[in-house]
Amino acid sequence: MKTYLATIVASAFLAAGSLAAADAKAIYVKDCQKCHGADGKGQTTMGKKLKVKDWTDAQVQSKFTDEEAIKTIKEGKKEGDKTRMKAYKDLYSDQEVKDLVAYIRKFAKK
Numbered sequence: 001m002k003t004y005l006a007t008i009v010a011s012a013f014l015a016a017g018s019l020a021a022a023d024a025k026a027i028y029v030k031d032c033q034k035c036h037g038a039d040g041k042g043q044t045t046m047g048k049k050l051k052v053k054d055w056t057d058a059q060v061q062s063k064f065t066d067e068e069a070i071k072t073i074k075e076g077k078k079e080g081d082k083t084r085m086k087a088y089k090d091l092y093s094d095q096e097v098k099d100l101v102a103y104i105r106k107f108a109k110k
């Protein structure tokens with residue numbers, strides 16, 4: 001069902017002619033939203049528990065560079081032995097990771 005929904009979202013965006021955004025959005029909805037929230041604020045059950053940052057806050061966004069964001073997505077986030085966010089490097093290509101960062105950046109520009 002989740003894959004099905006992601007496909008619908010992807011096709012809708014494909015129709016709008018924005019390939020990169022479509023991929024990033026589909027990935028975000030499928031893999032990131034449960035912690036970081038549909039609106040990037042992280043106000044989900046998981047997001048609150050893990051205290052993820054509010055990406056609509058420009059100050060928060062200015063605290064990490066694109067390179068750091070890419071690294072976090074690829075390597076994940078750990079605190080001691082505990083995984084806070086898993087590594088996505090085996091799931092997504094470099095281009096997809098870059099598109100995800102661009103997608104995340106848009107949350108602050110509203």
Ligand code: HEC
Binds near residue numbers: 036046077084088104
């Ligand atoms: C299990 C919950 C969870 C999921 C799922 C998750 N993240 Fe995270 N993410 C976190 C946590 C926790 C942090 C660290 C926040 C901190 O250090 O305060 C983080 C940090 C980040 C950061 C670094 C910038 C920041 O806010 O600290 C980026 C970029 C990021 N996540 C992107 C993603 C992307 C893209 C996905 C989907 C592919 C994703 N995350 C999925 C929990 C998650």
